[in-house]
Amino acid sequence: MTSSKTTPLIETIGLNKSYVNDEVETPVLHDINLSISSGEFVAIMGPSGSGKSTLMHILGFLDVPTSGHYNFKGASTEEKSEDELARIRSASVSFVFQSFNLLPRTSVFDNVMLPLLYNSATRVSERKDRVMKAIESVGLTDRATYLSNQLSGGQQQRVAIARALVTTPEIIFADEPTGNLDSTSGTHVMEILQNLHRSGHTIILVTHEQMTAEHAERIIRLHDGHVISDDRAFTRRIAKRGGQIK
Amino acid sequence: MRLHDLSTTALRGVTRNRSRALLTMLGIIIGVGAVVLMTSVGKSMESVILGQISALGPKTIALWPGKNGPEMGAATLNPDFDSIKLSDVEALKRLRTVSNIAPGIFIEGKTTYGTEETDTRVMGASPEAYTNQVVTIAEGRLHDAQDEFDGRFVAVLGPDTARDLFYNQSPIGKRISIGNHKYTVIGVLEPVGTQFFQNADERVVIPFETARIVSGRTYVDMVSMQSTEDPADAIDDIQWLLRRRHKIVPPATGASTDNDDFLVRSSAQAQEILSTVSISLTVFITMIAAISLVVGGIGIMNIMLVAVTERTREIGLRKALGAQGRDILLQFLIEAVTLTFLGGLVGLIGGLGVNALIVAIATRFLERYIFAVNPIAIVAALLMAAGTGLAFGIYPARKASRLNPIEALRYE
Numbered sequence: 001m002t003s004s005k006t007t008p009l010i011e012t013i014g015l016n017k018s019y020v021n022d023e024v025e026t027p028v029l030h031d032i033n034l035s036i037s038s039g040e041f042v043a044i045m046g047p048s049g050s051g052k053s054t055l056m057h058i059l060g061f062l063d064v065p066t067s068g069h070y071n072f073k074g075a076s077t078e079e080k081s082e083d084e085l086a087r088i089r090s091a092s093v094s095f096v097f098q099s100f101n102l103l104p105r106t107s108v109f110d111n112v113m114l115p116l117l118y119n120s121a122t123r124v125s126e127r128k129d130r131v132m133k134a135i136e137s138v139g140l141t142d143r144a145t146y147l148s149n150q151l152s153g154g155q156q157q158r159v160a161i162a163r164a165l166v167t168t169p170e171i172i173f174a175d176e177p178t179g180n181l182d183s184t185s186g187t188h189v190m191e192i193l194q195n196l197h198r199s200g201h202t203i204i205l206v207t208h209e210q211m212t213a214e215h216a217e218r219i220i221r222l223h224d225g226h227v228i229s230d231d232r233a234f235t236r237r238i239a240k241r242g243g244q245i246k
Numbered sequence: 247m248r249l250h251d252l253s254t255t256a257l258r259g260v261t262r263n264r265s266r267a268l269l270t271m272l273g274i275i276i277g278v279g280a281v282v283l284m285t286s287v288g289k290s291m292e293s294v295i296l297g298q299i300s301a302l303g304p305k306t307i308a309l310w311p312g313k314n315g316p317e318m319g320a321a322t323l324n325p326d327f328d329s330i331k332l333s334d335v336e337a338l339k340r341l342r343t344v345s346n347i348a349p350g351i352f353i354e355g356k357t358t359y360g361t362e363e364t365d366t367r368v369m370g371a372s373p374e375a376y377t378n379q380v381v382t383i384a385e386g387r388l389h390d391a392q393d394e395f396d397g398r399f400v401a402v403l404g405p406d407t408a409r410d411l412f413y414n415q416s417p418i419g420k421r422i423s424i425g426n427h428k429y430t431v432i433g434v435l436e437p438v439g440t441q442f443f444q445n446a447d448e449r450v451v452i453p454f455e456t457a458r459i460v461s462g463r464t465y466v467d468m469v470s471m472q473s474t475e476d477p478a479d480a481i482d483d484i485q486w487l488l489r490r491r492h493k494i495v496p497p498a499t500g501a502s503t504d505n506d507d508f509l510v511r512s513s514a515q516a517q518e519i520l521s522t523v524s525i526s527l528t529v530f531i532t533m534i535a536a537i538s539l540v541v542g543g544i545g546i547m548n549i550m551l552v553a554v555t556e557r558t559r560e561i562g563l564r565k566a567l568g569a570q571g572r573d574i575l576l577q578f579l580i581e582a583v584t585l586t587f588l589g590g591l592v593g594l595i596g597g598l599g600v601n602a603l604i605v606a607i608a609t610r611f612l613e614r615y616i617f618a619v620n621p622i623a624i625v626a627a628l629l630m631a632a633g634t635g636l637a638f639g640i641y642p643a644r645k646a647s648r649l650n651p652i653e654a655l656r657y658e
Contacts, residue, residue: 062566062651083570090568101563101655105262117251118568124248163567 007074009170009202010036010059015068017054017225028054029225032068036204038170041197043205043216050222053175056206060093060173061085073170090118094164098176100156102148102163108135109144112162119167134162138192154185161192171202178212190215247573256580259553260588270549271589273542274634278593278627279600280535285623286601288528290608294615295520302513306378307344307480309469309510313503328465329507332458334491335469341487343480344473348374349466351457355425357450359411366407368424368450369467370457378470386418386433389453393432397455401429406447408434424450427460477512484510532623536630542589543634550582550642561646562654575647582639583632590631594624 017029028051036042046052057063058070061077064085070077072088080088094115102111112131116122122130135144138158148156157177164172174193178186194215197203205216213219221229260267312326335349353368376388384405393400401422408417408431417431429452438446457463473480488508489496496502503509511519554561561574598619608615 057652060566083572086565086568086570089566095566097655101559103560103563106258114564115567117247117255118564118570118573167568 007071008035009038009040009073010034011069011071011074012059012065013069013071015058015065015070017051017058017063017066027225029058029065032227034220034227034230036202038202039197039200040218041194041203041205041216043207043213043219044222045207045210045213045219046222047208049224051225052206052208052222055222056173056175056204059204060095060171061088086118090115090167091121092170094167094169094172096157096160096164096172096174096177098179100153100160100180102156102159104149105147107144108140108146108148108151108159108162111148111159112166115163115167122167130166131162134166135159137165137196138162152185153181154188157181157185157189158192161189161196165196165201171204172196173204173206175206176208176212177205178207178209186212247569247576252573252576252580253584255577256584259557259577259581260584266549267585267588270545271542271585271592273538273545274586274589274631275542275593275596277535277537277539277542277634278590278631279597280538280593281532281627281630282594282597282619282624283601283604284531284535285528285620286597286618287604288524288531289618289620290605290615292521292524292528293618295524302378302380303472304512304514305473305477306513307471307473307477307484307510308513308516309338309471309484309508311465311467311508313506313509326507327467329492330469330488331465334488335466337487337491338469338471338484341480341483343475343483344471346374346377346470346472348372348378348470349454350375350468350470351454351461351463352467353424353452353457353461357407357411357422357424359417359420359422362411364407364410364448366404366448366450368401368452368457370452370454370461371470372454375451375470378472381438382436384434384436385416386431388433389451394453394455397459398453399427399429399456400432400453402433402435402451403431404435404447404449405437407450424452425460473512477514481510481512539630539634543586543638546582546585546635547638547642549585550578550639551645553581554578554642554646557646558649558654558657561649562651562657565649565651566655571647574649575643578643578646579636579639582643583635586631586635586639587628590628593631594627 012032012034015029015032015034016027018025018027020026032055044052044055054063058065061080062085064078064080072092077088103114109131112134113127116127116130132141132144135141138161140155140158140162143151143155148159151159157180161172161177164174172193177189177193181189190212193203193205197217203216205213207213218230218232220227221231309330311329332349335347338344339347348371350369350371353370355368356363357366357368358364372394373388373390383402386402388402389398389400392398401424403411403417411417411422412420417434420431421428422431423429435447435449435451471480485503485506488494488510489506492507494505494507496506497504564574601619602617605615605617
């Protein structure tokens with residue numbers, strides 16, 4: 001935490017990503033220069049094909065850039081092996097997906113427990129408390145023994161958020177978290193994310209919807225792999241007008 | 247990932263689709279069951295065979311005409327069937343290393359009493375044969391030296407022959423016909439069960455001298471005797487004597503018995519040969535059974551590949567949550583090994599169950615058939631089952647562990 005005051009949590013310098021298919025190189029991200037500090041709530045916004053998912057995958061250590069630099073907590077992350085990336089994911093980041101991705105026919109408790117199985121830093125004796133605390137923070141304590149397929153979509157996404165919280169990661173990535181939900185459930189999920197942000201979590205939200213993105217305090221817009229705007233003042237401007245974020 | 251978590255995860259993978267798991271295991275169940283059953287039956291049969299031979303005593307020596315002895319079929323099919331002459335038998339009696347010389351002649355022809363008849367083998371043998379073959383009398387008496395000397399027409403019956411001809415009456419003193427001659431029954435033997443896959447209780451024994459006169463033979467079908475000291479020395483002496491008498495020169499190369507027109511063996515040697523035969527038979531059958539394990543393993547591999555494809559998203563999720571390639575590899579590998587090991591265990595229980603059933607039936611027919619299991623085979627079968635899981639699980643598990651998490655998460 002001391003280092004985050006001086007160095008940003010995430011810093012990309014001239015980051016590029018391209019895919020090679022049948023020897024044809026398709027560029028996806030161009031010269032991305034970003035700096036995100038601990039505790040921020042950032043939305044990465046853009047239409048489909050803008051490269052926002054690819055950027056999230058790179059920032060979330062699921063993918064590696066083709067060129068450029070990605071520094072995490074001030075340390076370079078280039079040339080990491082797949083297993084090293086997996087260890088960083090386990091220790092520092094977590095994901096909330098559009099399609100929830102819960103294990104079917106598995107209890108809420110076991111679903112939330114899942115990341116702890118791969119997290120060697122968590123002692124076995126601590127697991128139960130941490131899982132129950134995470135479930136409590138999304139308001140599903142009474143559903144802990146339910147199977148994932150016995151829950152509504154909104155509830156499933158809250159389980160996914162609990163699963164993302166259980167390892168106390170440094171960043172939570174939310175990839176279109178409301179995309180498969182009705183508006184009431186979607187609002188509820190966004191409220192939970194905002195509460196998490198207020199309690200100090202760093203959240204990076206990926207979305208193509210303006211309404212969803214507006215929950216964040218900073219919006220980075222992508223288009224054709226380029227950052228076209230990075231609006232930190234967005235929430236302040238809204239607040240000045242006396243508007244409420246819905 | 248901790249081992250306990252890995253095994254819990256793998257076990258959950260197995261139990262998620264129970265009927266499929268069971269069907270997948272079927273090949274392994276049958277394979278291990280067959281291996282366990284075959285080796286157990288083999289061991290039981292071995293004990294039957296060895297039990298019969300050891301009843302003969304380690305010093306018993308048998309001599310047959312022909313290079314291959316009785317193993318190559320009936321004595322009459324043997325080109326050297328008449329190689330052991332009566333004079334050879336007399337010469338054997340002068341050897342110091344053997345005693346209790348008992349020549350035997352098989353008599354052709356049906357045995358009848360009234361309207362009852364049987365096809366039993368009739369052997370003319372001197373009374374020494376009773377000692378060599380360890381038979382005891384149940385009723386009446388065995389024939390003795392006087393019967394032999396006089397060439398009397400008397401017969402001793404095996405218990406099955408006595409029952410076939412006389413039902414519940416006592417056969418003692420009754421007159422039976424063998425070929426064109428009448429014999430008086432003087433004794434019935436105790437049952438001894440099956441010897442060399444033939445029912446020894448079906449025999450009829452008459453004095454050797456009588457058989458010699460009736461058949462007009464100058465040669466014998468077998469000679470049994472006892473070695474006085476080391477059976478190996480006795481065999482050397484017999485071979486030396488008969489080769490000299492038959493003017494046989496052992497070949498310069500190859501086995502020294504290659505030119506012989508007779509075969510001599512101690513019961514210890516016969517025991518060795520039969521147990522070798524029985525062991526190689528067991529190994530052969532077990533290998534066939536083991537093929538089913540390989541087939542089962544291919545089934546396991548197939549279903550594991552299906553499982554990897556079905557659970558691509560789950561694998562992607564686990565990787566996104568921090569699972570390393572090794573964690574995924576071990577999860578699927580343990581799942582495959584669990585399947586095969588459980589299959590092995592079920593097969594083991596099934597195989598032992600069927601074996602118990604066979605034992606229950608076989609003991610009614612084979613006196614010395616006992617419940618025997620081969621502990622080495624059981625351990626080997628279980629290890630082989632688990633090994634099958636490892637061998638055939640590694641490919642799907644590697645495939646799973648190498649999935650790209652992003653692509654796996656997007657998989658529909």
